[in-house]
Amino acid sequence: MELGPIWRAILRNKSSYALIALQIAVTMAIMVNAIAIIQERATQMARPSGTDEDNIITLTSVAFVPDADMRTMIDEDLALLRGMPGVRDAIATNSFPLRSGGWSMSLSTEPGPNSDGIGTAIYFSDEHAIETFGTNLVAGENFAADEITWNNREVSTWPATGILTRALAEELFPEETGSLVGKTVFINENDPVKIVGIVDRLQAPWNGWERVENSMLVPSRRDGEFQRYVIRTEPGMRDEMIPRIEAALAANKDRIIENVRSMTEVRERSYTGDSAMITMLTFIVSLLTVITGLGIVGLASFSVSRRTRQIGVRRALGATRPEIMRYFMIENFLISSVGIITGGILAVALNIYMVQEFALTPLAWYVVPIAMVILWLVGQAAVAGPARRASGISPSIATRSI
Amino acid sequence: MLQMNNVSKIYRTDTVETHALREFSLKVEEGEFVSVTGPSGSGKTTFLNIAGLLEDLSSGTYELDGRDISKLNDRERSKVRNEKIGFIFQSFNLIPELNIFDNVDVPLRYRGFKAPERRKRIEESLELVGLASRLEHMPAQLSGGQQQRVAIARALAGEPRFLLADEPTGNLDTNMADSVMDLLGEINSTGTTIIMVTHELTLATRANRNIFVRDGSVSDGPGDLQLAAVAG
Ligand SMILES: Nc1ncnc2c1ncn2[C@@H]1O[C@H](COP(=O)(O)OP(=O)(O)OP(=O)(O)O)[C@@H](O)[C@H]1O
Ligand SMILES: [Mg+2]
Numbered sequence A: 001m002e003l004g005p006i007w008r009a010i011l012r013n014k015s016s017y018a019l020i021a022l023q024i025a026v027t028m029a030i031m032v033n034a035i036a037i038i039q040e041r042a043t044q045m046a047r048p049s050g051t052d053e054d055n056i057i058t059l060t061s062v063a064f065v066p067d068a069d070m071r072t073m074i075d076e077d078l079a080l081l082r083g084m085p086g087v088r089d090a091i092a093t094n095s096f097p098l099r100s101g102g103w104s105m106s107l108s109t110e111p112g113p114n115s116d117g118i119g120t121a122i123y124f125s126d127e128h129a130i131e132t133f134g135t136n137l138v139a140g141e142n143f144a145a146d147e148i149t150w151n152n153r154e155v156s157t158w159p160a161t162g163i164l165t166r167a168l169a170e171e172l173f174p175e176e177t178g179s180l181v182g183k184t185v186f187i188n189e190n191d192p193v194k195i196v197g198i199v200d201r202l203q204a205p206w207n208g209w210e211r212v213e214n215s216m217l218v219p220s221r222r223d224g225e226f227q228r229y230v231i232r233t234e235p236g237m238r239d240e241m242i243p244r245i246e247a248a249l250a251a252n253k254d255r256i257i258e259n260v261r262s263m264t265e266v267r268e269r270s271y272t273g274d275s276a277m278i279t280m281l282t283f284i285v286s287l288l289t290v291i292t293g294l295g296i297v298g299l300a301s302f303s304v305s306r307r308t309r310q311i312g313v314r315r316a317l318g319a320t321r322p323e324i325m326r327y328f329m330i331e332n333f334l335i336s337s338v339g340i341i342t343g344g345i346l347a348v349a350l351n352i353y354m355v356q357e358f359a360l361t362p363l364a365w366y367v368v369p370i371a372m373v374i375l376w377l378v379g380q381a382a383v384a385g386p387a388r389r390a391s392g393i394s395p396s397i398a399t400r401s402i
Numbered sequence B: 001m002l003q004m005n006n007v008s009k010i011y012r013t014d015t016v017e018t019h020a021l022r023e024f025s026l027k028v029e030e031g032e033f034v035s036v037t038g039p040s041g042s043g044k045t046t047f048l049n050i051a052g053l054l055e056d057l058s059s060g061t062y063e064l065d066g067r068d069i070s071k072l073n074d075r076e077r078s079k080v081r082n083e084k085i086g087f088i089f090q091s092f093n094l095i096p097e098l099n100i101f102d103n104v105d106v107p108l109r110y111r112g113f114k115a116p117e118r119r120k121r122i123e124e125s126l127e128l129v130g131l132a133s134r135l136e137h138m139p140a141q142l143s144g145g146q147q148q149r150v151a152i153a154r155a156l157a158g159e160p161r162f163l164l165a166d167e168p169t170g171n172l173d174t175n176m177a178d179s180v181m182d183l184l185g186e187i188n189s190t191g192t193t194i195i196m197v198t199h200e201l202t203l204a205t206r207a208n209r210n211i212f213v214r215d216g217s218v219s220d221g222p223g224d225l226q227l228a229a230v231a232g
Helices: A003-012 A014-046 A067-083 A129-133 A166-172 A238-250 A263-270 A272-306 A308-316 A321-358 A367-391 B044-051 B074-084 B100-111 B115-128 B144-157 B174-189 B222-231
Strands: A056-063 A087-093 A104-108 A118-124 A137-140 A149-151 A161-165 A184-187 A191-199 A215-218 A220-222 A226-233 A255-262 B002-012 B017-028 B033-037 B059-064 B085-088 B162-166 B193-197 B209-214
Touching: A003 A014, A003 A321, A003 B100, A014 A272, A014 A321, A014 A367, A056 A067, A056 A238, A056 A263, A067 A087, A067 A226, A067 A238, A087 A129, A104 A166, A118 A166, A118 A220, A129 A226, A161 A166, A166 A191, A226 A238, A238 A255, A255 A263, A263 A272, A272 A308, A272 A321, A272 A367, A308 A321, A308 B074, A321 A367, A321 B074, B002 B044, B017 B044, B017 B059, B033 B044, B033 B174, B044 B059, B044 B162, B044 B193, B074 B085, B074 B100, B085 B144, B100 B115, B100 B144, B115 B144, B144 B174, B162 B174, B174 B193
Parallel strands: A118 A215, A149 A220, A161 A191, B033 B193, B033 B209, B085 B162, B162 B193
Antiparallel strands: A056 A226, A056 A255, A087 A226, A104 A118, A104 A184, A137 A191, A161 A215, A184 A191, B002 B017, B002 B059
16 A cells, blocks of 8 residues: 555645545535435435325315205215225315324313413314224224214314324323323313323324324314315225215215325325425435536546656556556545545534534434445546556656656 | 567557567676667667567567566566666656655555565665655755656665666766766676666766667667777
8 A cells, every 4th residue: 555655645736636625525514414404304204194095085075055064965975985885984074194284282181271281183083083094093992983073163162082192192191101091181271181092193284393293083073164085995996996986976066076185195295395305405416426526537637647657657667557546546535535524524513503503303323424435436436437547558658758 | 688589669650650679689698787879769768668568569579587578467567677677767757746755665665565674775775876865855856966866766776687777867967977877887786787778979888888779770880889989
């Protein structure tokens, strides 16, 4: 290895290498933070909603019937849907996970206006909700059919039972080690709600909400003109069921059906911002990396041309072709390392700042090493061509050109 | 030590073929100091490049130390250059971005010597050329004569048996040229075989033997004749 002389030669030509090292440093800093953001978004996007997304269809029904007929219409629709071959179950609800719109309330363990509330999404539905969403009841019981009430703007009494997600129940009773079924929480300051069941997971409609895992199923349906139907099909039948369901519901001309979407589509729409961010950052970082790579190719080519004579002399003095090649690879490795290490420090500093200012999650330990390896490989790949050319320079250059 | 038989070298470009060497035959014994003279373009450098394994020959045979050079691959040729041959060039050819110490170090690193061994050889050879106090200097900080001495130290550090010099004094004034020639004389006296190309007949007379190259071949007679003329 000839690290020493190569390093000293670099130091004597600092100015010609400083710019590329700086470029590598900036690329490194941006790459690390971009990877961190991408990773954070990807982790968010990977969270399960708690529903059987592959087999769920959602739609909105907007009715034009007198309020008095609303309940009949909903019951008829649900009976129709639940009776269709290929449909496993269906509910009418005010919202569903990933919809980005819904209803939230605050729950506390003590009654009264002063108690600290914990936010949760509310899903008004019936005893078919657990089966339709495809979530799992992990403790307690489902609602009974005769427990389900109707609820609307005029009715202000709050149902006395609820099924909570495990995350919500545990946030309400952090100290409790025994079963939380049977406990009472308070909504609207003073209305008691008894926990009758706990499901393992059912996300709130807002994916960016810090309490996205908190939701409560309520045994009551609302009879407004806007209804959201959630339909779970038999496995694998979702796509073929969409037109059939649309056709079946279209028979009733007193309302329109809109926003017919698979849950997969709902998820994509819910995370469009995040996907766009990931695509953009990936593009920017790739572009930056390519530009840096090209910069390295350019500098290395220039460096090889400038040293044509010296390379011939080295060959005359006994350097083999691989040794000439290695010279440029090592030189690039050293220059890259300066940039990569500077950039790494810059990136970590930037991340610490962003963690403090914008509550970004701290870098995972492996992000900096990954970015380092990528840039080292890019550098070596970029310099390989010029280095190969250098190794082809004839030793006779030493006596020929002046 | 060196034996060339009917060596030819043809440079081909799209339009012309240059016969730089034709039927070039020469034998040099161990310990000789041979000077090579001849008109410009006669093929002196070409001969030296082939002798030093810097270029391939087009036809003929070349044996160095009894080994047929044409049978060696690139790596083996590099090894022969590194271990057996020392080069001195007209334009010194020091590496501008390395200091004197690192310049002399270049062939020793390719040789694979360990650091203490290299340091010892570098210091000894720079001592020999009288530049032991300039280890940290850059080539540009030295005079031409000093640079050529460093180049000689670099050529000698590996203790080659064979020293090839192409116009080693071509870029130096008379005084410096003289001291370089003295140095070459000393080196030869320790048993190193030297082949030196030169334009200057006065310098050529310092050798044991002169060969005169014309049109790419060794021409018999005129070389010694010319030397005699200069001497007389
Ligand atoms: N790479 C090359 N391609 C084509 N022709 C070449 C090449 N190198 C040398 N020649 C030609 O070969 C011939 C011999 O050149 P060479 O350099 O050996 O001469 P020389 O005796 O060293 O001359 P000088 O005294 O001027 O240094 C010349 O005609 C030269 O133009
Ligand atoms: Mg010449």
